Amino acid sequence: MSYDFKKIEAKWQKKWEEKKVFQVKENSKKKKYYVLEMYPYPSGYGIHMGHAFNYSIGDIRARFKRMQGFNVLYPMGYDSFGLPAENAAIKFKSHPKIFTDEAIKNFVKQQKALGLSYDWSRVLWSHDSEYYKWNQWIFLKMFEKGLVYRKKALVNWCQKCDTVLANEQVHNGKCWRHEDTEVQIKNLEQWFIKTTEYADEILKMVDKLEWPERIKTMQKNWIGRSEGVEIDFEVSSSAGGTKWKVFTTRPDTIYGVTFMVVSAQHPKLMELVTEREKRKAEDFLKKIKSVKQEDIDKLDKEGVFTGTYARHPITGEKIPVWAGNFVLADYGSGMVMAVPAHDQRDFEFAEKYGLGIIPVIKPLDVRTPLLKGHGKAITEPGIMLNSRQFDGMNSEVAKEKITDFLVNKRIAKRTVQFKLKDWLVSRQRYWGTPIPMIYCDKCGILPASEKDLPVKLPEKVVFGKGNPLETNKEFLNVKCPDCKGKAKRETDTMDTFFDSSWYYLRFCDSKNKKEIFDRKKVKYWMPVDSYIGGAEHATMHLIYARFFTKVLRDMKFLDFDEPFKKLFNQGMVHASDGFVMSKSRGNVVDPSEIVKQFGADTLRLFLVSNGSPDKDFNWDSRGIEGIHKFLNKAHDFLQKTKPSSSSKKTESKLNKSTKEITEDIENLRYNIAIIKIRQLFDYISEEGRISKKDVQSFVKLISPFMPHLAEEFWEKLGNKGFISLEKWPEADEKKIDESIEKEEQAIDKIVNDINNVVRIIKEKQDKEFTKAFIYVIPKEKNLVSKNINSIEKRTGLKVQVFASNDSKKYDPEEKSKNAKPGKPGIYLE
RNA sequence: GCGGGAAUGCCGGAGCGGUCAAACGGGCAUGACUCAAGAUCAUGUGGCUUAGUGCCUACGGAGGUUCGAAUCCUCUUUCCCGCACCA
Numbered sequence: 001m002s003y004d005f006k007k008i009e010a011k012w013q014k015k016w017e018e019k020k021v022f023q024v025k026e027n028s029k030k031k032k033y034y035v036l037e038m039y040p041y042p043s044g045y046g047i048h049m050g051h052a053f054n055y056s057i058g059d060i061r062a063r064f065k066r067m068q069g070f071n072v073l074y075p076m077g078y079d080s081f082g083l084p085a086e087n088a089a090i091k092f093k094s095h096p097k098i099f100t101d102e103a104i105k106n107f108v109k110q111q112k113a114l115g116l117s118y119d120w121s122r123v124l125w126s127h128d129s130e131y132y133k134w135n136q137w138i139f140l141k142m143f144e145k146g147l148v149y150r151k152k153a154l155v156n157w158c159q160k161c162d163t164v165l166a167n168e169q170v171h172n173g174k175c176w177r178h179e180d181t182e183v184q185i186k187n188l189e190q191w192f193i194k195t196t197e198y199a200d201e202i203l204k205m206v207d208k209l210e211w212p213e214r215i216k217t218m219q220k221n222w223i224g225r226s227e228g229v230e231i232d233f234e235v236s237s238s239a240g241g242t243k244w245k246v247f248t249t250r251p252d253t254i255y256g257v258t259f260m261v262v263s264a265q266h267p268k269l270m271e272l273v274t275e276r277e278k279r280k281a282e283d284f285l286k287k288i289k290s291v292k293q294e295d296i297d298k299l300d301k302e303g304v305f306t307g308t309y310a311r312h313p314i315t316g317e318k319i320p321v322w323a324g325n326f327v328l329a330d331y332g333s334g335m336v337m338a339v340p341a342h343d344q345r346d347f348e349f350a351e352k353y354g355l356g357i358i359p360v361i362k363p364l365d366v367r368t369p370l371l372k373g374h375g376k377a378i379t380e381p382g383i384m385l386n387s388r389q390f391d392g393m394n395s396e397v398a399k400e401k402i403t404d405f406l407v408n409k410r411i412a413k414r415t416v417q418f419k420l421k422d423w424l425v426s427r428q429r430y431w432g433t434p435i436p437m438i439y440c441d442k443c444g445i446l447p448a449s450e451k452d453l454p455v456k457l458p459e460k461v462v463f464g465k466g467n468p469l470e471t472n473k474e475f476l477n478v479k480c481p482d483c484k485g486k487a488k489r490e491t492d493t494m495d496t497f498f499d500s501s502w503y504y505l506r507f508c509d510s511k512n513k514k515e516i517f518d519r520k521k522v523k524y525w526m527p528v529d530s531y532i533g534g535a536e537h538a539t540m541h542l543i544y545a546r547f548f549t550k551v552l553r554d555m556k557f558l559d560f561d562e563p564f565k566k567l568f569n570q571g572m573v574h575a576s577d578g579f580v581m582s583k584s585r586g587n588v589v590d591p592s593e594i595v596k597q598f599g600a601d602t603l604r605l606f607l608v609s610n611g612s613p614d615k616d617f618n619w620d621s622r623g624i625e626g627i628h629k630f631l632n633k634a635h636d637f638l639q640k641t642k643p644s645s646s647s648k649k650t651e652s653k654l655n656k657s658t659k660e661i662t663e664d665i666e667n668l669r670y671n672i673a674i675i676k677i678r679q680l681f682d683y684i685s686e687e688g689r690i691s692k693k694d695v696q697s698f699v700k701l702i703s704p705f706m707p708h709l710a711e712e713f714w715e716k717l718g719n720k721g722f723i724s725l726e727k728w729p730e731a732d733e734k735k736i737d738e739s740i741e742k743e744e745q746a747i748d749k750i751v752n753d754i755n756n757v758v759r760i761i762k763e764k765q766d767k768e769f770t771k772a773f774i775y776v777i778p779k780e781k782n783l784v785s786k787n788i789n790s791i792e793k794r795t796g797l798k799v800q801v802f803a804s805n806d807s808k809k810y811d812p813e814e815k816s817k818n819a820k821p822g823k824p825g826i827y828l829e
Numbered sequence: 830g831c832g833g834g835a836a837u838g839c840c841g842g843a844g845c846g847g848u849c850a851a852a853c854g855g856g857c858a859u860g861a862c863u864c865a866a867g868a869u870c871a872u873g874u875g876g877c878u879u880a881g882u883g884c885c886u887a888c889g890g891a892g893g894u895u896c897g898a899a900u901c902c903u904c905u906u907u908c909c910c911g912c913a914c915c916a
Binding site for chain 1: 831832833834835840841842843848852853854855856868869871872873879880881909910911912913914915916
């Protein structure tokens, strides 16, 4: 029989809500603590197990910190703009707003049923014009600062999303939301945000963050800083001579340049192609474009001669310019200087097309052949050759010398390149924040004026081909803010990552209608002390949010550098078959169903007791039953227990456990904390006798994990108020008595020994015993005698204890001779 | 290819220099209770051996450091996850 969790959980959820138990204010003497989970996209399917896991981890932390005396901000909101709602609306001929509002309602209901201790008064959703108004406001501020710009560029386009994508949203050449859809490269005019302006700082500060190492590494790789030199190459093209700034990290190999390669996707490629080579070049481009992205990776280096030549900046030699499929158009200038002797890619290309190879570095290891028959480029440092005045130098030294030489001749400059690109934020979709810009034929592109914010997303639009916003003329046509003439609004909306880049700030003051937030409130709450979410946001949300923080700081709205002090990535919850839970596999376990079946306390406890919360685990229906049994036992015991007094041993154990459990929870080792709670419970329920103070401490220890049951016990114990607001028990180190543990271990050993002998004799000789005689060294007699009852209970034998030197002892087989310190002699009959 | 992480008993999962044949849970086995099943409780659960002992084999594999290693180092295998021609 289960305890009545339905009644208990509903009761306390109602009380928490009615008494506004978890609402917080800034005017508190307590120290603040900000716990945050990455706000969810409110999917129409409701919360899934991963959400439940995420929120359980966060709620336990919030409750723990609250009881430890912190003023805890623990809010919830919804990342409610985005494509799925729009697509669903189109499919069902409805409206995204209807879908989204429904989904949020459902989410809130399910989250409340989990007993999460959010301050619901601060709830926000990004499709609220009171929220996205500030998106627009930030956009305008960034525009003012020159951090927002519009340009024509090669951009990623997903056919299924029917919009452009940010660089971060392209994975392996495919759309992050459509694994089967190749991203197309288009040359379009789009809105960008200058994230690169902060690339250096974002990179440098990574090391200071208390984040998982792998996330930090991912960010570093994503930003991808590399130091090098930009060298001017004169290129004669059909349009005349032009200069190309070519980036290299290996200026030491400059004398080894035998050709140049421009990206096959470069917009200016055709300008370089001469009339004679045009046909070949066009054939080549056609071929390249017909190859799928995934095959390009496996493809050989391929290229075609453009017909033009560059001049070597030092020797003045003619260097052929090729177009190649292995050069990125949007890194550096899209053209590289090729040094086949010392770069593997260039080497392969040169071999294929019979281009010259000039070695300019002799490897230090004399066994390495210079080039012939080596079959690959030599990339390690060595001694310079074929490099005029630099010959004989160590190549690492020559790198500097050659750079100086080029810089002095004013044909090169030291630069830093980043892999990180400016953030493409415009989207050709409806369900997002309208970009507050206006196009006037006379005045050009202008920002909407701040007082006109929010530029509201009109509800009346026609979904179909193209951007739905273009179908609402009232929205589309505006007066130019400058000349008051006819103008048109921007119909692109913002990438939803814009919304999630600053929502954690709004939580500090989510109802503010006058400004984005009260700076004092933000100063009080921020930064987030504990940010909990999945690892999938390593290079998207987590970079954008850090960027926003730095931008707002430089605009003097914030006075800190980093938004998230600590980051915790929870593991993934897989189905019991080990696969990801998915509708198509039919292995989904719905958290709300589990709550109905076993209660929220059971689900929460189960989710965090499986293993370390940062590790993946498989759903296990037997496991949840086991946890449920434990809760039943705890419930039964605490129902009938009548507080009396605690033994020294109980006090020692309780305080020791309190100390350890506190540390374990602090360090997010919830699984270990739960094991210790269970051991403590086993002890207490066996011992039976416990003081009111101690049983209360125990209930407090379990309360972050199973808050409903804990409240119920708290009330049963005659307390008014909420355990959720009680003070976390502090371990009294003076009461921890290690000798009690030792004594216990000694008795355990004796009991084990006796049981072992009984078992062996029973097997071998089929003899049964009723009595046990224990012979201890005189010093230990007291200790063992004290525990006779326990030994009798656990062995089922009548026990007598003698000192080994006792002359009157009963010892027919002289087993007392076996008595040693810690190992008494035993005789059974 | 580069980078990050992991490999422990029948299973999940702790431990991260000695107190380790390894916490805790699950499973399984035996016993108690029951007409019976379930639930519950007790005990056991690497091998051999023994009146409670001792020995051997074990923490992916191979070496090494150490008086001593699941724990530290090197190499290696397998798996997971990121990035992927970044010049």
